[in-house]
Amino acid sequence: MPPAPAVPRYAYLGPEGTFAEQALRQATAGGDTAALVPMASVDAALEAVRSGDVDAAMVPIENSVEGGVSATLGALAQGEPLLVVGEQVVPVTFDFVVRPGLSREDVVRIASHPHGLAQCRVWLHREFPKATLVPALSTAGAAEALLDPATPWDAALCAPIAARRFGLAPMLTDVGDNPAAVTRFVLVSRPGPLPAPTGADKTTLAAYLGPDDHPGQLLELLEQFAVRGVNLSRLESRPTGEGMGRYYMSIDAEGHVAEARVAEALKGLHRVCPKVIFLGSYPRAGGDSAPVRAETSDAAFAEADTWLRAIRNPITPPTSP
Amino acid sequence: MPPAPAVPRYAYLGPEGTFAEQALRQATAGGDTAALVPMASVDAALEAVRSGDVDAAMVPIENSVEGGVSATLGALAQGEPLLVVGEQVVPVTFDFVVRPGLSREDVVRIASHPHGLAQCRVWLHREFPKATLVPALSTAGAAEALLDPATPWDAALCAPIAARRFGLAPMLTDVGDNPAAVTRFVLVSRPGPLPAPTGADKTTLAAYLGPDDHPGQLLELLEQFAVRGVNLSRLESRPTGEGMGRYYMSIDAEGHVAEARVAEALKGLHRVCPKVIFLGSYPRAGGDSAPVRAETSDAAFAEADTWLRAIRNPITPPTSP
Amino acid sequence: MPPAPAVPRYAYLGPEGTFAEQALRQATAGGDTAALVPMASVDAALEAVRSGDVDAAMVPIENSVEGGVSATLGALAQGEPLLVVGEQVVPVTFDFVVRPGLSREDVVRIASHPHGLAQCRVWLHREFPKATLVPALSTAGAAEALLDPATPWDAALCAPIAARRFGLAPMLTDVGDNPAAVTRFVLVSRPGPLPAPTGADKTTLAAYLGPDDHPGQLLELLEQFAVRGVNLSRLESRPTGEGMGRYYMSIDAEGHVAEARVAEALKGLHRVCPKVIFLGSYPRAGGDSAPVRAETSDAAFAEADTWLRAIRNPITPPTSP
């Protein structure tokens, strides 16, 4: 590592020109003063964080159409601990770029990442019913390759940032079957101080259920949140990889672990689950703060604490002389 | 009050010779070194505690046939705070005593406290179908009066201790319709240090529900216990006296407030209920300790605390030079 | 029984002149066309119903100051089945009557049922601090006895109806420590057709818990109601009489068993409890109907039924020829 500069280094799911790069630039206000390092896979990006090679990595965690991103959820829940310190929501609409010099009628083969092709399936069928679809390893790679005369495809669906990066004037923009489609990315670092609470935060967890999935075990888990008034914004059963039917729960809870209701819910979880992995408390993208009910506010917890302390350690009234 | 002796003074629901006196002697191992003061009512006994006139009072709280004792439950839940520091369970079977000199055939009128008459109703009907039943202000009073020739009854049903006290040889003992009948008495003192936990304790509470008894409010209250694995050994809705349909919950929970699961449940109750009155943590009569599930033990709570503290205040690994 | 008249016969907790008679006259609009039969005890009144000697009986079930009436709750939960077919709420304020000819200063001994004395305790202490209190078997009996010169007391606290009945001009009316005090009475008959639902009904039950009161068993019982949106207006643990710590739950639920949500909750209870006793569905006194949430209305249940039937018995679309 260079001794002098202390320029922060951020990895992202590459190559250059992906939606992940777009998310990272969004998070770093352009990223001009940071080194942005594209990585070949989510695993590689997170491994670079763990090894200290980069300070943090931006990886996709959830897509509004496809759901949770297995590679990221899996990598966070296994291996050396990591910490989510922020999130970015990026609209997922594509630029349609073609090999320079070609016109629309020339397009016979269209490439993109399989997920990109899937999200434009209806559009492709309508606009290019006869085109052959070619899976590529990334949306950006599919675009960049158009600059190489040997590439066996004529057009690509890619992130707007890729079109700009590779100097490809998009023939069409805002392409996609679902105009509301977004992907949520998380910025992941090594364990360290948590982002300060903002009043509109999110806490991410992985909670394992015991081997004996008796009726009500999941209910018991959820009650740990409900009884402290903690809302869940995401709850997914994810395979542990140990075989069909073995799951852990991937959870986003509203609030910050610095808040009493979240802290007590987590402690409850820790008691009833064989394993709980804390993955971070960080500001919610969007930043709208949900109202907290009076009886689950920090003030209510503090008051209950004071009350209980007085019960446990009563001050005996002095006897009259 | 006498300046010197410091002999403890205990009130009880009198007059002399009641089951309450029996409970108090049971608790004080005979009570020889204490001053036992009979009081005319539960209210008077508890008032004597509040005023400092006595150190504690023994009053009935629950009968295995009749249920909760309104006077005691009501007096504990209102007025200056009091603390239950112990309990005694006393078998409720009666001695049948007659005026000295009379034989069984002479018995025409039989007196006792109305509860005493109620608990011997079947027996009375079988053994003395023609007798007139006379309500008295106490079982002991009914017995003692037999020594007064002017008393208009011939026999009484009273506690064994009363028969002995007044020198009345019981004509019959172990009288009562339900041989398993017992009354639970509590020893009540002013607020002060709690009895130390023994592993087989009980915590008594009064918890008020809000004015709006929406479906599930009681459920919410119970979940505060359930989610921390705290069992309830008694749960009664009691009128608040503010009108039909307005209740508070009178609760006996297993465990001591010095235990983490009980403490957290109480704090939860304090947050969700408009008012919670802590009435004491004290050794259970019988003293059988119920097993505590591993995930709700003090050790589990302590470990969860440690885990959460580490999450909130992570130790940043030192950066390599 | 007389062959001809068919005048309905109603028993009540006597003697003549009690609050129970007042409740019965309230229920029968004066009761002029019915035979009203005073009985010596709740047990006797209910026994007369069981034996067919009367058509129904009016007995107290709950007092807004003292709570549930053990004798009634106990008698309903045991023995031959009975059915509550109506309820009446009666204000419990007393007339203070004195022996004809006496003035206030002459009053030395005051009689009433012990519960009457208890409910006027503060008033008695303030107005007659030196009077001797005499327990009587009923408030009405205490009043009527004033007409007998041999009666050893000078005044009585009784129901207004008793003062009128015995021609005793009350010296004071509306006496009582709690002006809001009321007693709820129930009209009990033999099993038969249920009163039709009115939209403002109540269902009364006795539900037994199993011998193994594990944490959560009571919760499980309550969830049977909560999950169907059935509110409880009363919930009391009552002793089964089999020993300290053995309870059944005495329950008033809002709604009528003819309504789907109540019916399903009762069936759930029947499955999870060793024993459930149905004691009646009848119009609520007061008659205010609580709003039923859309998802727990009879319409919602009926629609769910239709939906499920279609799932179980799908109509196979005819195959094209």
Add this chain to the structure above:
Amino acid sequence: MPPAPAVPRYAYLGPEGTFAEQALRQATAGGDTAALVPMASVDAALEAVRSGDVDAAMVPIENSVEGGVSATLGALAQGEPLLVVGEQVVPVTFDFVVRPGLSREDVVRIASHPHGLAQCRVWLHREFPKATLVPALSTAGAAEALLDPATPWDAALCAPIAARRFGLAPMLTDVGDNPAAVTRFVLVSRPGPLPAPTGADKTTLAAYLGPDDHPGQLLELLEQFAVRGVNLSRLESRPTGEGMGRYYMSIDAEGHVAEARVAEALKGLHRVCPKVIFLGSYPRAGGDSAPVRAETSDAAFAEADTWLRAIRNPITPPTSP
């Protein structure tokens, strides 16, 4: 459609030689008497069912490593109703096939479906650290293409059935990072009669939560199952596609809708959720029947029904003449 034969036609996620074909042959005991029709996508396969072009389709629904298959879960939850009538669990280990004539040292480029590459990532890195990985549209297509001299890759990872089909002798078998990896496939037909209950069944649902995801709404959903003792073997929040944070719950419950406890739970769900889609009750792969608790058996439900009917329609004892 041909008028005569009535040979059943089954679609599957093609092309020929996929794990889906393997699942279908497993289900049809070889499939010799049926027409098996490969389709280009899950959507196309299910569309063929809806249109009546085929009788049923075999599509992947869940992978023990990656989790739920978005394309299938999404297609089932939208559009014309479909019915799952069976499931098959297929081990996901790969054959490693090379272009005929090449030896291991000749392998420079390796192709497979991206999921196939992901599931062999560790193995590929260890065995062929220098190879270029090429994404293909299917594992089978990657293999078949090896027969074409123009194909720009040398080896493929494919299902055993593909190697056999295309006459490619596998260089290595049982390849994969996770030897326990399996994929669960479902056989989907148009709505029609349900498979008969076997005692070891599964019911699949999609349940939508309301727009207002208040704390406890998910809990309410789960309680509908818990209170009837119905265990869940899978619970996933899936995006509705309407934007980040909008989910429906994809659920596998243990039991058959012909069973009372499952039926009542579904009806409860129908009442509290804005939308519930029933996707089928069918025999569980593996076929181990989980024990049903006595209080949630069909017998217990039937008995409760009988009890309630008697309550609602009591037989009035005949009056004496």
